[in-house]
Amino acid sequence: MATEAHETTSQLIQVVALLGAAVVAVPLFRKLRLGSVLGYLAAGLAIGPFGFGWFSDPQSILHVAELGVVMFLFVIGLEMRPSHLWSLRRQIFGLGALQIILSITALTLLGKAFGFPWPIAFVGAAGFVMTSTAVVMQLLSERGETALPHGQKIVSVLLFEDLLIVPLLALLAFLAPTPEAAVDASSRWTSIAIGIGSLAALIVAGIYLLNPMFRVLAAAKAREVMTAAALLVVLGAALLMQLGGLSMAMGAFLAGVLLSESSFRHQIEADIEPFRGILLGLFFLGVGMALNLTVVAANWPLIVGGVLAAMATKALCIYIVARVTRSSHPEALERAVLMAQGGEFAFVLFSTAAATGLIDAEVNANLTAIVVLSMALTPLVVLMTQRFIVKARAARPDDVEDVAGQSGSVLIIGFGRFGQVMSQSLLARDVDVTIIDTDIEMIQSAAEFGFKVYYGDGTRLDVLHASGARTARAIAICIDDHAAADRIVELARHEFTQAKLLVRSFDREHSLRLVNAGVDFQIRETFESAVQFGAAVLRELDVPEEDADAIAAQVRRLDAERFELETASNDTRAGIPLIIKNTNAPGPKPTPLTRPKRESKRLNDAAAGSGSDAPLS
Structure with a gap:
């Protein structure tokens, strides 16, 4: 009993240490305009095994904290309707593929220039080319740029990188020197088939099961159950993708996309948000703890040189691709700075390469340190280059003035x-x-x-x-x-x-x-002009002017009633049909129309929206 009590107290102390480090460091770094990401990383380094030593196993924290990245991608998915995602297909597969191919080629050549054999150079390049979703999305979110056009291009590339996880792991198995790995390589095709099957199962479940489930739970009026269901969807989708050998983050993103049309979208997002913020902060704390200062000190010329050279090479490749695809100079520069670091997937890739004998423990430690340092340096690089990006954006003709010191009513x-x-x-x-x-x-x-x-x-x-x-x-x-x-x-x-x-x-x-x-x-x-346009068409069809005006007034009134009901229900897609016969509604009473009943019903349905949101733009 005493041992169990001691372990419980020890775990509680660690939780308090994590929370305390975040509460102290993040506000301080934000006050210094260094950003919350760098605050979390510094706090993790301070309390980790190479700081005060309060934690000895940062990898275990990282495994749990990866759920923060998963939930972040789920929230992003909620903002992307399938039609919008489809409209990004060229950016995902075109821009994403071009950036990855050029970057991985250049980084492999860089690794060879540092003296690594071709296989090791490729492993290092493959790990570094995968941008940190957590760092980039957090920085975009803090600046409110996730939904802006240049932010959407960055999200598209990150999605393409998530899709590359299985092919890269399969390629590592083919490159592995050990017989066991060669046998494993032959089974990679089976793994790819399982991954595709998992993807299909998630899409089918999202289309046919998620909305009915939330409707049943909403009818039960149990708030805590809705929160549990939201977590179940996120974690269940992530688990399904992981079992299929795919990215957990991609699974959560797809679940968010499938729920983006749901009337429960805002409620789900509100339920997930607190967990997302805490776990994402925990992830950055774990990354800070994972920086092995002993390895950095022992091999600092290689690691420091590798970080600077890899970030510069990747940034140059991203800038070239952005300019080739007709992005402006400021946008290309900003994308290059934001995405110049390695990502969390590199940890998985390097450990897999080490397990199959492609790289040894020392190379694994060096490559991991390079990636972690690049993630830690990104907020600083963004801060230092922001002035130049703003200046590039500000370059405009002399006759166009910046706003300053205005005071209009x-x-x-x-x-x-x-x-x-x-x-x-x-x-x-x-x-x-x-x-x-x-x-x-x-x-x-x-x-x-x-x-x-x-x-x-x-x-x-x-x-x-x-x-x-x-x-x-x-x-x-x-x-x-x-x-x-x-x-x-x-x-x-x-x-x-x-x-x-x-x-x-x-x-x-x-x-x-x-x-x-x-x-x-x-x-x-478009609403008011469309109502006026409809009334004009009626007048051209010889409908008396007072009748046309009365119908326009009814359309406005019914739309206002429907809008008020939707606002009260907090349902952005309710599409509640209202009937023109509602004579108790406020507003002027329409002049009776002498039309056949069938045509009157059709007119009523059109004015009410017939339960569809699309016509009432």
Whole structure:
């Protein structure tokens, strides 16, 4: 009993040490603008076997903490509908394949230049070419860039790298010198077939089982069971992929994609978020502990030189691929800096190579130290190069001014077609406005017509401050990027509470998100014009003008009722059909229409949306 009590106390001390290290280091590093990732890594190094020695087995912590990466990819998957993922197929298989092929070739040649035999050079290159999903996604998330176009390209490459896990492990088995490994190589085709079968099973289960399961659990009204079910989906998908020899992170990502159309998506994301944050932090702590300072000290010329050379080589390859695929210089530079490190999959690859006799223990330790150091250096490199990336982005014609020191009553973000039309009413009453946009050509064109538009990215807090958001009475978000609009809403709600928020909405689901975020006014960019268009068509068909106007009013009222019900139910895809015969609803009563019953029913169904969200954009 005493021994068991002592072990329990020891484990509790370790948990407290982990939490305490994170609580102290992360805020400190964020205060110094070094980022939370570097804070976790430094904390892990401090309490690990080569720091205070509070932990002797960082690998066991890493195995548990990998679930943080898994949950991170699940949350990313929830934001990607299958149609959106399909639209990224060229980036995943085109951009991803091009980047991997060029990088692995260059890194293999680099390994050979360092004096390693070809097989060892290839193993080192294969491990280093796999970017750290955890580091990159955390940095993108902190900057709110995951859903932006350049962020989506990075996510696409990371997905392709996850798909390479099985082929690379199979290739290692073929290269292995031991007879046992050669026999194992012949069975790799069976493993690939099992992997494909696991993938198919996950997709089938996601399509036919997940939504019915969550509907049953939601009917039971047990919040803790919904949380357990969310964890079950994530961990179950990860386990299925692991049993099939694939990446756990890829399994969780696919599960998220399959639930992205679900009406329970936001609830699931809210349930997973606390676990994701804690476990991801634990992962970075484990990586920090895994840095073997004894090995680094004994072989520092090789390791330091290897880290710098490998990061520079990989960054150059990524930059070249980005430029070849028509990315701008700032975007290519940023992608190269973010993805220049090795990743967590390298640990698996190196240990497998060591087990099959391809590399010895010393080479394994050196290669692992190179990867860990590259992961630790990435936040610092990003911080040091950020100024140059911002300068590259800021390079623009002399007649385009950066926004600075403005103080208009209304801040208009986005001056495209929507922003130009809405601004007319304000300018007609001599309202003092500040207008910002990132489209250089549009800014120059607007100047020709007497409009003063400043260059400024509304998703950046410093730009909002420079635009006068702190003193503005209203902030009008008129951009056509709903992800960026959501980011601006989040910043404005937190930092500029005195301003009214009016937002151009992309579609019905976006409108519901905006209402839940607490905006003061939102309007779908096509709804009102489409209602007016429909009324005009009726008038052209000789429908009396008062009847056409009455029908338009009914469509607006029914849509408003449906929207209110969906908002109350927090269901962004409810699609609740309402019937025009509802005479108790507020608003003007329509003029009775003298039409056949069948046509009236069809008109009612069309106005109500017929339970489908798609027509009511």
